[in-house]
Amino acid sequence: MRHSTRDQQMRQRIAQEAARLIATEGVRDYGAAKRKAAERLGAPDTRNMPRNTEIEAELVSYQSLFQRNEQPRHLQSLRRAAVQAMGFFERFRPRLTGSVLSGTADKHSDVNLHLFAATPEEVFIYLMEQQLPFEEGQRRFRFGRDEQHTVPVVRFMAGEVPIEAAIFSEEGIRQPPRSPIDSRPMERAGLARVEALLEEAEPVES
Structure with a gap:
């Protein structure tokens, strides 16, 4: 269970970092964004990548928090x-x-x-x-x-x-x-x- 929770946390962190890359660095391809995010978080070989829908949800949240105007x-x-x-x-x-x-x-x-x-x-x-x-x-x-x-x-x-x-x-x-x-x-x-x-x-x- 502990391992599953850790995987889920990493999956969310990758989705959040991928969303930030899309919003701030102009990475338009979701696949490239999550691969780059996984590398930056020290998990380039993880198999627990977020779905594109998860990244888009995090992108909406990021924009509403940090780019609302x-x-x-x-x-x-x-x-x-x-x-x-x-x-x-x-x-x-x-x-x-x-x-x-x-x-x-x-x-x-x-x-x-x-x-x-x-x-x-x-x-x-x-x-x-x-x-x-x-x-x-x-x-x-x-x-x-x-x-x-x-x-x-x-x-x-x-x-x-x-x-x-x-x-x-x-x-x-x-x-x-x-x-x-x-x-x-x-x-x-x-x-x-x-x-x-x-x-x-x-x-x-x-």
């Missing part, structure tokens, strides 16, 4: 940028995902969008027509327990806010990939919902 300001700024980017991509039925939607985004975060087009080239051509500089890339998404697909992405800056837009097929709007946090179908939000989130937010103290 700063983090909401950054979140609101990112959501405003998301609204503008979604308006820009209206023809591709954009959906917001990730930390800007869930509410844990901060100054280290980017805006993650999902776009839907017959071909990725439609998005590339549209960006070139709008004379917006962008970079092409790829990102892997998990769809089933063992099913993964590589999806093209475009990255660009909207003022000082980095935007990453993944381009799915038109049918992909009904088939969200799995969340890296809880493995459930990834939450997506359309423009109306993101605008509502902005309107519902309480004023942030200066």
